[in-house]
Amino acid sequence: MKLALALFLLFISIAAFAQKLPLNYGLAMERGVPSIAAEALKAKFDTALAYTNEGFWRSNTISYVFVSVKEKTYYKGSISTRRLSKGNWHSAKVKFKKINTLQGKKLFQYVNKSALWTLNPDSLNDQRVRDEKGKLQEIKVYDGSNNVFEKITSFDCLTIQAYAPEVFIKEYQLDNGRKKFIAVRDYFLSRYRKL
Secondary structure (H helix, E strand, O other): OHHHHHHHHHHHHHHHHOOOOOOOOOHHHHHOOOOHHHHHHOOOOOEEEEEEEEEHHHOOEEEEEEEEEEOOEEEEEEEEEEEOOOOOEOOOEEEEEEOOHHHHHHHHHHHHHOOHHHOOHHHHOOOEEEOOOOOEEEOOOOOOEEEEEEEEEOOOEEEEEEEOHHHHHHOOOOOOOHHHHHHHHHHHHHHHHHO
């Protein structure tokens, strides 16, 4: 009995701590590997906050902007790659430079305190609305883009994404965390540009 309990606890601990990095759309889904940002940044920095916007019209390119920290030094940067004609991808190009520590720290604090990472991905991407009769209808939005945030460390990657959040708020009054996501995204991108 003790052996069975010990094996059960061992199994649970392995399952809890030995998970692969989460996947995102585009390159990661096709190759079955962590996102291009996680691959490029996990060994370079202590923590990185990365953002990308994915969509059909950009399916042959992947680009991220990120803010990162290593040993109390903050950086801003970008990652980009493009698909070759045979479906393979170029190696990712990573560019970064040092930024003001106080500004980098404030940006990290804002994103971490914003509750972005606690948003429910299912409700954030819920595409159902009730019609006049109270019946749930699924909404199809074509040519939308997927907004993705990743928090990357050397051992983990949290991913939160919202598909066409403005469309679902404006046209269908579906919030479910989308306003919070948009506010964090807009703040992150506006501060990123000023760093």
